Amino acid sequence: MVSSTALEVKASDLPQILENDTKVKVAGFDIDGILRGKLMAKQKFLSIAEDGFGFCSVIFGWDMHDQTYFRELKISNAENGYRDIIAVPDLNSFRRIPWEADVPFFLVSFMDPDHGGPLSACPRGLLKSVTNRVQSKSWRAMxxxxxxxxxxxxxxxxxxxxxxxxxxxxxxxxxxxxxxxxxxxxxxxxxxxxxxxxxxxxxxxxxxxxxxxxxxxxxxxxxxxxxxxxxxxxxxxxxxxxxxxxxxxxxxxxx
Known part of the structure; x- marks a missing residue:
């Protein structure tokens, strides 16, 4: 049995981890640090667990009241139809939401659909880029x-x-x-x-x-x-x- 506190979760572990579940909650942080996400069927989640799925870029084009910014970003604007970006689940972020009947939960990181790298406005992606540079010098950031x-x-x-x-x-x-x-x-x-x-x-x-x-x-x-x-x-x-x-x-x- 794979523990929910495992240090590393692989895609191949997911069917066993989610064996008794029918749904999964996923969410990522916008630039205000607010979680934006959705509930999806387990089979849908299993199909996108490695490559990610489309997520509307408007979460980086509006504020906490869902009002679009006066000056829109290049990655999210009316001209490009607030096109989808790619949300990739971080499988190691797995936990269960205890106040929601232990529904499984994963954080996602947002990727740019043009170059496949971290989206410039994604807080998790930006932090990962910085910590990768720190780790390249054999340091750890705490x-x-x-x-x-x-x-x-x-x-x-x-x-x-x-x-x-x-x-x-x-x-x-x-x-x-x-x-x-x-x-x-x-x-x-x-x-x-x-x-x-x-x-x-x-x-x-x-x-x-x-x-x-x-x-x-x-x-x-x-x-x-x-x-x-x-x-x-x-x-x-x-x-x-x-x-x-x-x-x-x-x-x-x-x-």
Whole structure:
């Protein structure tokens, strides 16, 4: 049995890894560090696992609100019809999404269809080009990542029936209410508190455990000084792995 934590995954391993699955989620980072992806049938994924598949270049031609840039890029513009670029799965990025019934997940890198090399705007491709130069000198690039951020509790709308399947939506609440009305997850100023995080115990430990299962583990997780302010220090790693984990950590919260 091939483990999901294997150091190297080959295309020939995939039928066994995905033996009990019917679908696969794939995604890549745009220039804002936001994951853009899709769900595909397992057989479709197996057919494109080595050579990649077409992915609309518009993800490099619009912002986080899907508004096209005033000045369009050569790789993505209305004139070329926002043509497809090539998304190639990174098989070593395999993990399962624990909050989505363990659906298998792979990151992709975006390639230029003209020359076959990394797309100039692809963050993963750019970083790989830099680290390849570092490695050519027999060096290794290491990095850490730390996030400090505010967390809020979204009140349910009067027409909502809250449940574990459909929790209150902060985005929906903020559409109809001012930002400063969103209540903080914790109150007051108390950095490194051992007690305030466990007022929301299921959430607090759930984030820590979920990140570990999603292969973007947290080394340190605590309150910072300020209402609802938390700090997460991710596990130190080689820079390419660290960059992926930093982006995936945001995915845990953005969804």
């Amino acid at each position: 990095a850490g990542a730390e996030y400090e951020f505010f967390q809020f509790r979204a009140p349910p709308d009067s027409d909502d029936v809250p449940s574990k399947q459909t929790p209150p939506s902060a985005a929906k609440y903020l559409k109809n209410n001012p930002v400063n009305s969103l209540p903080s997850l914790t109150e007051g100023m108390f950095g490194y508190s051992l007690t305030r995080p466990v007022h929301n115990q299921d959430y607090y430990y759930g984030v820590f455990d979920t990140c570990g299962k999603f292969k973007c583990g947290i080394e340190g997780w605590h309150t910072e000084s300020g209402p609802g302010v938390f700090e997460a220090a991710l596990e130190f790693d080689e820079i390419q792995q660290m960059a992926d984990k930093a982006g995936l950590f945001k995915f845990v919260f953005s969804e």
